[in-house]
Every structure is written in structure tokens, then in C-alpha cells.
Amino acid sequence: MHTVTENTQRFSSSPATVESFTSEFVRQLRYEQGVDLGFASSDDLYQALARTVRRYMIDNWLDTLSTQTAKGAKAVAYLSAEYLMGPQLPNALLATGLAEVARDSLAALGLDLDEIGATEVEPGLGNGGLGRLAACFIDSLATMDIPAVGYGIRYEYGIFRQTFVDGRQAEQPDPWLSKGSPWEFAHPDMAVEVGFHGHTERYTDAAGVERTRWVRGDCVLAVPYNYMVPGYGTKNVNTLRLWSAKATNAFDLQIFNAGDYEAAVRAQTVAENISKVIYPEDSTPQGKELRLKQQYFFVAASLADFINQTLPQGFDLTKIHERVTFQLNDTHPVIAIPELMRILVDERGIDWATAWDVTRKTFNYTCHTLLPEALEVWSVELLGRLLPRHLEIIFQINEEFLAEVRKAYPGDELRARRMSIIQEQPERAVRMAFLASIGSSKINGVAELHSQLLRDKVLNDFSELWPSKFTNVTNGVTPRRFLALSNPGLANLITEAIGEGWVKDLERLRELEPFAEDASFRSEFRAVKAANKERFVELIAQRDGIELPADAMYDVMVKRLHEYKRQMLKLLHVVTLYDRVLRGELRASDITPRVVTFGAKAAPGYKMAKEIIALINAVAKVVNHAPELQGRLQIAFPANYNVTLAEKLIPAADLSEQISLAGKEASGTGNMKFALNGALTIGTLDGANVEIYDLVGDEHFFLFGLTEPQVADVVDAGYKPGAYYEGNRSLKGAIDLIASGAFSNGDRNAFEFVLSDLLGKDRFLVLADYQAYVDAQDKVEVAYADQEAWSRSAILNVARTGFFSSDRSIQDYLDRIWHAKPQPVR
Ligand code: 9GP
Numbered sequence: 001m002h003t004v005t006e007n008t009q010r011f012s013s014s015p016a017t018v019e020s021f022t023s024e025f026v027r028q029l030r031y032e033q034g035v036d037l038g039f040a041s042s043d044d045l046y047q048a049l050a051r052t053v054r055r056y057m058i059d060n061w062l063d064t065l066s067t068q069t070a071k072g073a074k075a076v077a078y079l080s081a082e083y084l085m086g087p088q089l090p091n092a093l094l095a096t097g098l099a100e101v102a103r104d105s106l107a108a109l110g111l112d113l114d115e116i117g118a119t120e121v122e123p124g125l126g127n128g129g130l131g132r133l134a135a136c137f138i139d140s141l142a143t144m145d146i147p148a149v150g151y152g153i154r155y156e157y158g159i160f161r162q163t164f165v166d167g168r169q170a171e172q173p174d175p176w177l178s179k180g181s182p183w184e185f186a187h188p189d190m191a192v193e194v195g196f197h198g199h200t201e202r203y204t205d206a207a208g209v210e211r212t213r214w215v216r217g218d219c220v221l222a223v224p225y226n227y228m229v230p231g232y233g234t235k236n237v238n239t240l241r242l243w244s245a246k247a248t249n250a251f252d253l254q255i256f257n258a259g260d261y262e263a264a265v266r267a268q269t270v271a272e273n274i275s276k277v278i279y280p281e282d283s284t285p286q287g288k289e290l291r292l293k294q295q296y297f298f299v300a301a302s303l304a305d306f307i308n309q310t311l312p313q314g315f316d317l318t319k320i321h322e323r324v325t326f327q328l329n330d331t332h333p334v335i336a337i338p339e340l341m342r343i344l345v346d347e348r349g350i351d352w353a354t355a356w357d358v359t360r361k362t363f364n365y366t367c368h369t370l371l372p373e374a375l376e377v378w379s380v381e382l383l384g385r386l387l388p389r390h391l392e393i394i395f396q397i398n399e400e401f402l403a404e405v406r407k408a409y410p411g412d413e414l415r416a417r418r419m420s421i422i423q424e425q426p427e428r429a430v431r432m433a434f435l436a437s438i439g440s441s442k443i444n445g446v447a448e449l450h451s452q453l454l455r456d457k458v459l460n461d462f463s464e465l466w467p468s469k470f471t472n473v474t475n476g477v478t479p480r481r482f483l484a485l486s487n488p489g490l491a492n493l494i495t496e497a498i499g500e501g502w503v504k505d506l507e508r509l510r511e512l513e514p515f516a517e518d519a520s521f522r523s524e525f526r527a528v529k530a531a532n533k534e535r536f537v538e539l540i541a542q543r544d545g546i547e548l549p550a551d552a553m554y555d556v557m558v559k560r561l562h563e564y565k566r567q568m569l570k571l572l573h574v575v576t577l578y579d580r581v582l583r584g585e586l587r588a589s590d591i592t593p594r595v596v597t598f599g600a601k602a603a604p605g606y607k608m609a610k611e612i613i614a615l616i617n618a619v620a621k622v623v624n625h626a627p628e629l630q631g632r633l634q635i636a637f638p639a640n641y642n643v644t645l646a647e648k649l650i651p652a653a654d655l656s657e658q659i660s661l662a663g664k665e666a667s668g669t670g671n672m673k674f675a676l677n678g679a680l681t682i683g684t685l686d687g688a689n690v691e692i693y694d695l696v697g698d699e700h701f702f703l704f705g706l707t708e709p710q711v712a713d714v715v716d717a718g719y720k721p722g723a724y725y726e727g728n729r730s731l732k733g734a735i736d737l738i739a740s741g742a743f744s745n746g747d748r749n750a751f752e753f754v755l756s757d758l759l760g761k762d763r764f765l766v767l768a769d770y771q772a773y774v775d776a777q778d779k780v781e782v783a784y785a786d787q788e789a790w791s792r793s794a795i796l797n798v799a800r801t802g803f804f805s806s807d808r809s810i811q812d813y814l815d816r817i818w819h820a821k822p823q824p825v826r
Contacts, residue, residue, distance in 0.1 A: 014097045015056050021098065021105040025052045037109065043179050045111065046089075046119045050182035053092045053102065054228070060825065061228050061237035067825045068147040069310075074820040075147040076813075077306055077326050078138065079299055079333035082131030082278070083152050083240065084159075086643030087120045088183050090485050091139075095230035121176050122644050124158030125242075125278060128560045128601075129669050130368050132643065133446075134329055136478040136669075136806040142231035142238040143480070143504065144810055145822035149310075151302035153294060154184075154225045154242035157277040162601050162640040167617030171604050173277075184225045184242075190309070191221040192301045193248065196293065200389045205349070213346055214389035220271040221246040222301030232480050233504055235825040243301045247271035283605055285382075292335075292378055292386055299336035303343065317348055321361035325818045328365045328440065331376040331432035337363055337439035338393040346389070356397070364817050365436040365443045366473070368666050370453055371564065377429040380422065394430055398422055401438050408465060419461045437462045437469075442817045446475045447667035447688040449708065471816050474691060475667040476806035479506045482673045486647035489528035490677065490798070497521065506805035509798060516795040519788070526791050529652070529678065536652040543645075544638045549631070553592050553784055556649060556674070557657035558599035558641055561609040564664040564764045567600060568754070570657055571616055572770060573777055574623065574635060575734040581628050583733070591632045592781050597649065599641025611754050618743040618750070646670075651677045654790075655780060658683035659773065661764040663708035665689075672804035678794040680783075682776055684769070688804070695800045700793040702783075704776035705769040714768055721762035724770065731770050735759070 016024070028048040029035060035044050068075065093099040103113045126132060134150065141148040160171035195216030205211050227240040247267040256264035273290065274297050282288045306324060307317070315323070328334055337359060344355035369375065384391040398421040405416045417424075421434045437443050437459055445451030451472030455463040463470045484491045484503055494502060498511040515521040533550045540546045557570050574596055580586035598616055602609030620635035638645065656674030658665075658681050665687035675681060675692055683689040684705035693701045706714060725732055735755060737743075744750030758766060784790055814820060 014101045016098060016101050018101055018105045018108065021052065021101045022108060024055060025049060025105060025109075028052050028055075042116065042119050045116045047180070047182050049102070049106070049113075049116050050089055050092075050120075053089065053096060053098055054182065056096045056098060057092065057228050057230050057237055060230070060235045061239075063235065063825050064237050065239075068823055071147075071823050072312070072323070073147055073823050074322060074818075075149065075310070075324050076141060076818050076820050077302065077324050078134065078141075078148065078150045078329060079302060079326055079336060080131070080134040080150065080152050080329035081295065081298070081332035082126030082329075083123075083134045083138070083150060083242075084126030084128070084131035084643060085123050085135045086132075086481060086647070087117070087122050089117050089120050091481060092183075092228075092230060094480060094485055095232050121179070122642060123176050123181070124174050124642060125152065125155055127159055127279065129667070130330060133368075133475055133669055133806075136476065136481070137810060138229045138238065138240060139232075139478040139480060140476075140806040140810040142229045142236055143234060143478075144807060145231065145234055145236045145824045146238075146810070146814070146820055147823050148238050148820075149306075150229065150238075150240040151298065151305075152240070152242050153275050153278075153298045154244040155275055155278040156244075156272075159278055159601070160604065164613075164617060164637075164639050167621065168614045169602055169610050183227055185227075186244075187224045187226065188246075190305075191223045191246065192243075192304045192308075193219050194222050194297050194300045194304075195219045196296070196386055198388065200392060209349075211346065211349070212389065212392070214342065219248050220274060220297070221248055222297060224301070224305065241302070241305065243275065243298050245271050245274035245297060279603075281605055288379075289382060289386060292382060295332050296335050296339070296387060296390075299333045300339055303336060303339055307343065317344055318350060318354055318358055321358055324362065325820065326363050327813075327818070328363060328436055330366065330368045331436055334365070334376075334432040334436045334439075335387070335390060337435060338387075338390040338397070341393050341397070342389055345393075352396070356400075360439055361441055363436075363440045365433075365440040366446065367433060367436075367443065367454055367459070368446055370450060370458060370664055370666055372458070375431065375433040375458075377423060377431050380428040380430060383430055391430075394421060394435060397435070397438065405465065415461060419465075433459070434462075441469070442471055443469050444471045444473045444813075444817065445666065446473065447691060448472055448474060449663075449685070449690050450666040450687060453663060453708070473809055473812045473816065474688060474804075475669050475672070476804050476809035477669050477672050477676070478806045479503055479676070481647070482650070483676060487528075487532065487651035487677050489531050490525075490651065493521075493524055493528055494798070502802070504807065506802035506807065509802040510800070512795060512799035516792045516799065522788060522791040522795065525678065525795055526787065529654070529791075529794075532648075532651040536648050539645075539648050540636065540638055546636050546638060548595055548634065548636055549593065551593070552634070553594045553654045554597060554652050555594050555655040555657065555780075556597045556599075556653040556679070557659075558597070558646065558649065559668075559670055561600035561602040561606075561613060563608060563612075565660045566764055566766055566769075567598065567612055567616065568758065569659050569766050569769060569773055570596070570598075571612075571619060572731070572734050572766070573774055574633065575619060575737055576730050576774060577633060578619075578623055578626065578629065579733045579737045580730065581626075582737075588628050588632045591629075592784050593631060594633055596633070596635045597653075598635070598637040599645065599649065601641065608754065608757065611751065615738070615743070615751050615754055619738075622743050646673070650674055650679075653677065653679040654784070654794075655679060656681045656683070658686070658689050659705070659769075660684060660686045661769070662686045662706055662711050664764065672801065675797045675801045676804060678798050680780075680790070680793055680797060682773075682780060691803070692801065695803060696797050697800070700796050702776045702780055704772040706765065706772075711765060714765065719762070719765065719768065721765075721767040722759050724767035725759055728767075728771060730774065731767060 028051045033044045106113050138150045158174040158176050161174045163170045197217030198215045222243040225242050229238040250268040252264045280290050340359045344350040445454045502508040537548045537550045581588050650673050656679040658671040662684045667688040682702040741748045
């Protein structure tokens with residue numbers, strides 16, 4: 001079995017010898033953990049190992065901080081509600097070059113690095129693509145020596161742990177911090193006060209100027225926890241600073257002594273709820289308020305931190321844009337715009353016009369969605385109650401902005417109303433994406449098609465007013481985690497062929513193209529894929545008790561469960577194959593042995609998504625036991641898909657399912673990881689699939705489905721899914737089979753909720769794309785039968801997707817938006 005750290009010594013040199021590493025490890029165990037080797041639990045060993053590795057990063061981290069402070073160069077502050085970091089130990093071993101030393105040192109003590117590493121609990125501080133992108137970006141920023149800090153929230157509970165109960169999703173809390181995290185440094189001494197509620201008042205200052213101040217109703221403390229973000233192949237180690245909420249006055253001794261023990265700690269509970277859990281359910285008013293509180297909490301703390309701790313004392317804040325660019329990762333941190341205005345105008349006495357000019361130069365906004373319902377709005381009532389001064393500031397920004405619109409488009413009142421930050425219906429609310437667009441220098445989408453649709457549709461009025469504000473930065477993924485670490489076999493093969501430069505310059509993978517023509521290289525490539533499948537099969541047997549064959553085609557669809565991503569389409573294909581076998585239209589022996597793997601969490605309040613999960617599990621139960629299909633078709637749906645699992649699954653995949661409805665997926669980043677690991681894509685022209693398709697070429701990609709303009713035409717013409725059902729025998733067969741109760745012990749109503757929506761509405765045109773998808777899958781079958789041609793295509797996928805390195809994305813941000821420069825640590 002391959003190991004997480006195998007091969008990593010190739011990429012950097014080690015700062016320790018086996019002897020020095022061992023003595024540090026034993027010291028950590030004895031004097032920090034307080035145990036002897038003979039009595040250490042597996043957690044003791046993990047903590048001591050992590051602290052040992054961490055120790056070799058700290059000097060570089062502190063040097064980075066002094067270098068960046070001394071140079072006073074422009075920094076990037078990335079504001080993100082999510083960071084989906086994945087396991088920390090392997091990445092730290094890769095960055096420090098300590099992997100082999102650690103392995104040998106532990107082995108000499110009778111311990112196994114992989115066994116200890118496997119006990120790590122990954123911090124699940126993100127939902128999916130957005131949070132993982134933030135993690136890739138901070139890795140690239142560090143690797144590229146850019147002064148940067150990631151700001152976010154240290155949620156006590158990460159994204160829920162998914163289990164299946166009778167095939168239905170159940171959510172369990174994820175107490176990732178229950179044993180403590182050896183990777184964090186708490187600084188309660190550096191806590192920042194963050195206020196809420198209260199009111200505003202006018203007063204005249206000493207110079208006789210009329211001003212406004214916010215009298216805060218209550219306050220909490222934001223306590224910073226620092227994490228090291230080591231660059232690869234550099235001394236640079238940046239910082240991720242996550243904020244944890246604490247009460248200013250946590251405990252009331254008098255109330256306690258009076259016997260009301262709950263009331264005595266109430267303030268503590270209320271304050272700590274702010275950083276308790278990522279994305280609290282927001283279907284209740286309390287849930288909504290908590291989410292807005294979280295957003296303001298972390299951006300207020302971050303701005304205060306940067307201004308008061310990072311900038312030199314007495315720094316002239318009218319020049320803040322020369323020292324920092326605050327990147328807004330989606331709309332979650334957008335309340336930072338009025339917060340900076342409040343600091344500049346109310347606290348620093350800077351005049352409004354100058355403050356606004358500076359603010360707009362300091363912020364930039366990345367939009368990550370195309371779904372109108374995903375663009376956040378906050379009711380005026382809630383925002384005004386929680387942050388009264390910010391609402392006043394937003395109103396003033398809006399007033400001035402609308403005057404600008406009316407000047408640019410005289411008489412076009414409809415346009416002014418459309419562009420207003422304040423929506424009137426169905427309730428008065430603040431449109432955060434509009435506030436972000438108005439308060440930023442640059443607005444970017446995350447793939448070419450997405451940026452174009454932002455300009456042409458979602459933010460069209462804004463792009464007409466300010467065409468030059470809009471730009472694109474196509475997403476990317478870090479080659480360190482998603483190739484060097486997760487696929488050591490392929491990483492080795494590539495390095496043997498073209499050298500190791502690709503780890504920091506992924507476009508070098510182009511040099512692999514000639515190797516696609518080399519039969520012995522193709523055979524080695526296949527051997528790596530086969531070994532990766534073995535590794536995955538072993539893991540999934542241990543982790544989930546699922547038995548899988550290692551010699552099948554691995555057809556993989558892993559991503560959040562959402563109707564627009566169309567897991568239903570994939571499922572209909574599986575049901576179609578089964579139905580055709582049952583009807584005798586297809587011989588099971590003609591199906592290429594396939595394992596269809598799903599991984600998907602549904603938002604806890606998203607009923608349709610949860611029903612689809614139940615349906616996938618129901619189909620799996622029948623198909624996996626159907627005697628006709630043994631050894632031919634199997635569904636694997638391991639619960640709780642996360643970064644740890646992704647790192648094993650992606651390298652094992654043959655076929656990558658990227659089948660969202662065109663015009664709905666902003667970019668996708670899983671699509672990039674699969675192609676880079678030598679899976680062929682079956683996909684629509686959506687998000688970054690478009691760019692993958694252009695780069696790898698039609699011959700090496702299974703393209704199908706309506707294009708974005710065709711989707712618009714079908715919808716405009718009055719889409720009737722029922723007509724597709726009636727007109728297509730195999731589609732009708734698959735849907736009827738589900739409706740017949742074949743997957744629900746004869747219960748014909750079990751999946752009524754899903755099927756009636758599909759036949760009546762089908763918002764994401766699953767039925768319209770069905771036949772094209774099944775045809776493309778037939779092509780996959782034929783192509784896979786020729787393994788030489790398939791591996792040639794797979795190698796060309798690897799060779800041609802170097803563009804999707806997050807280093808390239810960061811370079812694009814630097815060139816087009818941030819204009820910050822590398823500051824290497826000498
Ligand atoms: O849905 C997008 C996904 O397509 C993209 O790859 C990712 C990173 O840019 O962001 C996702 N968006 C969100 O999670 C919320 O806007």
C-alpha cells in the first residue's frame with residue numbers, strides 16, 4: 001500500500017537528522033505530553049509527532065513575520081468564512097522535507113508513521129469547493145513568497161459528519177477540536193473586542209465637527225488562533241488566523257453564588273455560540289442573526305487586527321490600499337466594507353469622500369456562484385438591529401451610488417431600482433453582492449464562462465456601468481496536496497520522466513506529452529492507477545466496510561449534493577443499465593465492470609437533496625445484490641466524503657463525472673483534480689469544464705449536453721420534462737422502474753417527491769440531457785475497452801492540465817487585481 005508521505009523526500013531537503021528528530025520527538029512526548037513512550041496512547045503519539053514537525057517550521061515562520069514587517073510591502077488579506085484544510089501532518093512533512101527522517105526515526109522506536117498519521121482528524125472548516133479553494137490559495141500564496149494572511153473563523157464544530165441511517169442522511173456533530181489541535185497557537189492576549197446592537201448618536205467633536213458614533217449594545221471577544229501555512233520549497237511560512245468567540249465577562253460570581261448556575265454562564269454561552277458551528281441552520285430568525293453575527297465577528301476582528309497589529313503605529317490610513325488588499329471570498333465577508341468606512345470616518349475622523357475612495361481601492365470581490373438564490377441578502381430590520389451604524393453607512397453609500405447611476409442613465413428609474421443595494425420585495429433587504437460590487441476595485445468570476453455570465457447576466461447592470469471592473473481568474477488546485485502528496489505513484493513517475501520542476505511550475509507537465517506515445521510509460525501509468533485502486537479498495541473496506549473489486553472501471557461523482565450538479569442524471573444512467581439487463585435488452589456480460597462511486601453531503605435543510613441521497617442508497621442496495629449484475633456494476637456511496645477520502649479516491653478514478661447543467665456550476669475544482677490525476681472527464685460545457693475541454697481536446701473528453709445558450713432556448717420555449725419521458729423508451733423505463741417500487745420494497749410512493757418534481761418541473765433539465773448523457777456513456781464503454789488508447793488519453797489529460805495549478809490562479813490575481821510582490825525570506 002502506498003503511503004501518504006512516500007516519495008516526499010524528493011522535493012525538499014530535510015532540516016533534521018534521524019537522531020535529532022528522535023530526540024525532539026521523545027522530548028515532546030515526555031515534557032509536553034507528559035508520558036513515557038511505553039505508556040503513550042495513539043493520540044499522545046500523534047500530538048508529539050505533530051509538535052515535533054511543527055517545531056521545524058517555527059523559525060521560518062517567525063523569520064517570515066519579521067521579514068514582512070521590516071519590508072512593509074503590500075500584503076494580501078484573504079477574508080473567507082471557510083478553509084477546508086484537509087490533514088495537516090502530511091502537508092507539513094512535505095513542506096519541511098522531513099518525511100523520510102520522520103519515518104526512519106519512528107521506525108527505530110518501533111512506531112509507524114502512517115499508523116500515527118491516520119489518527120489525524122481533519123479540520124472540516126468548510127462546505128466544499130469554496131473552502132477548499134481558499135486552502136489551495138493560501139498554500140500557493142505561501143509557496144510564491146507573497147506576504148499574505150488568511151482570516152476566518154475557528155468553528156468549534158466543523159461541517160457535520162454524515163452517516164446513513166436506513167439509507168437516509170443523518171448529521172452528527174464534528175468535534176474536531178475535542179483532543180485539541182497541535183497546529184494552532186492561541187493568543188488570548190491579542191483578543192479584539194467586537195460589538196453588536198446598540199444605537200448611533202450624533203455629537204460635536206472638539207474641533208466643532210458634527211459626527212456620528214456607534215454606542216454598542218454588547219460586546220464579545222475575538223481570540224486569535226494562528227496556524228502556520230508553510231510554502232513548498234521556500235522558507236516562507238505565512239499565517240492563517242482564525243477567530244474564536246469568548247464572552248468579555250464570562251462568569252457572574254454573584255449570580256452563581258445565588259444558585260442560578262445556568263444564568264451565571266449565560267453570557268459565555270451566547271458569546272461562544274458565534275464560533276460554535278459552521279453555517280448554522282438559518283431557517284429560523286435566530287439562525288439568520290447568528291450567521292450575520294459570525295460574518296461581522298470575523299471581519300471586524302480581522303480589520304482591527306490588520307490595522308492595529310500589522311500596520312505600523314501611526315500609519316496614515318488614507319494609504320491603507322498601498323499596504324493591503326482585502327479579498328472578499330464570496331459575499332460572507334462583505335460587511336467588511338461598511339466596517340472599514342466606520343473605522344475611517346467615525347474612529348479616525350477621515351472625511352467621507354476620502355474614506356470611500358480608499359475603501360473602494362482596498363477591497364476586491366470574488367463571486368463564486370451563478371444561482372440567484374445563493375447571493376446573500378440580509379433584511380434591513382435584522383441588519384439595522386444588529387449593526388445600526390453599518391446600516392446607516394450602507395444607506396449613504398447607496399444614496400450616492402444611485403445618484404451616480406441616475407447621472408449615467410438619466411430617466412432610467414427602472415435601472416436605478418434594479419441596481420439599488422436595497423431590495424424592496426419580498427422584504428426590504430441589503431443585497432450583499434451589490435454592496436460588494438460597488439465597494440470593490442475589481443470583481444472576478446472563477447472560470448471564463450462564469451465571468452462572462454456574471455458580466456452578461458447576474459451583474460449585467462454593473463458591468464455596463466463599470467466594464468473595466470470585471471475580470472476573470474480561473475480557479476486552480478494546489479499540485480502539492482493533489483498530486484505530490486495524494487498520488488505519490490504518479491508523482492514519482494512524472495518526476496522520473498521530466499524532473500521535479502512541475503511541483504512549483506505545473507505547466508511543465510506539458511513535457512509529458514511525448515510519453516503518451518511510449519508503450520512502456522503507458523504500462524507504468526496503468527500500474528500506478530491499478531495500485532491507487534488497490535489503495536482505495538483497502539481504505540474503503542476498513543473505513544466503511546464496503547467490499548469493492550480493484551480491477552473495475554472507477555466512475556466517480558463526488559461533490560456536494562445539489563440538484564444543479566445532477567447526481568440524478570448519473571443515477572438514471574445506472575438504473576437504465578439495470579433496467580435494460582432486466583428486460584433482456586443488454587447482456588450483463590457486455591457491461592464493462594464498473595464501480596460507480598458517489599460522495600456527497602446534502603445541506604441539512606435541503607429536502608430534495610436528502611431524498612436523492614436516499615434514492616441513491618436504495619438503488620445501490622438492489623443493484624449491488626442483483627445476481628445478474630455481479631461483477632459488472634456496483635454502486636459505492638461511502639458516507640462523509642471529505643478531503644481525507646478525496647486524496648485516496650481521486651487518484652484511483654478512471655472517469656470523472658462533471659455533469660452539471662450548463663450555466664450553473666461557477667467553476668468546479670474537483671474537475672481539475674481528476675483530470676490532473678489522469679481521469680477522463682464526462683461532462684457538459686459548464687464552469688471550468690469548458691477550459692479543461694479546450695486544453696485536453698475533444699478526443700480525450702466525453703462531451704455531451706445542452707450548451708448554456710441552448711439551455712436558455714429550451715427554457716424560453718416552455719420546457720416540458722414529461723414530453724421527454726413520454727418520448728424516450730429507456731428514460732421512461734428507468735423512471736417507471738423507480739416508480740414501481742423496485743428499489744423500495746414495492747412501496748410506489750417512496751420516491752414520489754423526487755419523481756414528481758422531475759416529471760413536472762425538472763428545473764435543471766435532467767431529462768432534456770438524458771439521452772445525450774447515455775450516448776456519451778456508451779462511448780466511454782467503447783473507449784475503455786481499448787486500454788492503450790485510454791491510457792494515452794489519460795496521460796494527455798495530466799500533461800495538458802498544468803494550467804489548473806492554484807499557483808497560476810494566484811499569479812493571475814497578482815497581475816490583474818492585487819499587485820503585491822514576492823518577499824522571499826533570506
Ligand atoms: O459552486 C462554486 C464552485 O463551482 C466553485 O468551484 C467554488 C470555488 O470557486 O465555489 C462554489 N461556490 C460556493 O460554494 C458558494 O458560492
